[in-house]
Amino acid sequence: MNLLSKIIIPIVVLGITLYGFRKKVNLYESFLIGAKEGLVMTFHIAPSIIAMVFATNLFLNSDFINYFFRFLHPLFQTIHIPIEILPMAFVRPISGTASLAILNNILMIYGPDSFVGRLASTLQGCTDTTIYVLALYFGSIKVTKTGHALGVGLFADLMGILASFVIVSIFFG
């Protein structure tokens, strides 16, 4: 499993390059166009990342969570998770950038190869911004009665959080 995760990216890159050769794609040209799009995209998301890192750092450093969610501490301690994961799970369905900023904070404090670092990384990857996506897609066709979409979407997110915890525990103990 460890080896597989180490070679997955090289294999994907190799596979894509070979496939591109076979389909007679101008590899270099395509790469440049894509890389340019990536650069533009990075500049587009830069303001929101700066804004979110700034705000989340203020929030997390203020000790607010430690103070108000102290009653949850024993629970979090028995399962060996720092309480920082709580705001991350909470903002994940609303803003991907905000949860990314919190992930950055967690990796900075606990390191990417700690249990929490791995758990938080998995959390970030395992779901999308449910509330944002629903608002965007239903808004685009002016549907206001959305049935059980939000409830089920958030339920799926919750399942994703629980699954992340179980899976990371199994894989990395």
Next chain:
Amino acid sequence: MVNVIWGCFIVIGVCFSFFTGQMESLNNQMLEGAGAGINLILEMMPLLVLWTGVMKIAEDAGILQKFSKLVLPVLHKLFPSLHRDDKALGYIASNIAANALGLGSAATPFGLKAMEELQKKNPKKDTATEAMVTFLILNTGGVTIIPTTVLALRMSHVSANPSEIIITSILATFCSSFFGLLLDYLLRRKKQR
């Protein structure tokens, strides 16, 4: 919504720091906060740019279409209310495929197109159809094979094996989508009775 969160983070952060008497460090923190954001972007940029480049090759080679064809049979089962040749199914397949390959910017237009197609056959225009709800639950599950931003972030924090979370992420995503679709299915059945 994002608006509220951002505002609350700042107001709570500042007020609470005052309350706990960290006023002096707050000044430095604010000045450092913006710098931390810039650093994050600079550290993530190389991998993001590299990856969009590689994925563009994949896109030009027609991998998106290949992937869409692969997911189509599964979609027929998930969307019993749609006809087999429904245009919406094609868009949904492309949306899921683009998301899986991490082509986020390509995924959204397909998704919006799918919603538009579904809306055409919707008898009550302000109410979501079953297919719409199922599609969005599938979409918000967010199946991404290679989570680039997370990898970039882990690299910038000097992880010994940044990509070790790929498998756990895929498995967790799978669980989340599975339970979401299951609940959706059960609720639909309950309504039909």
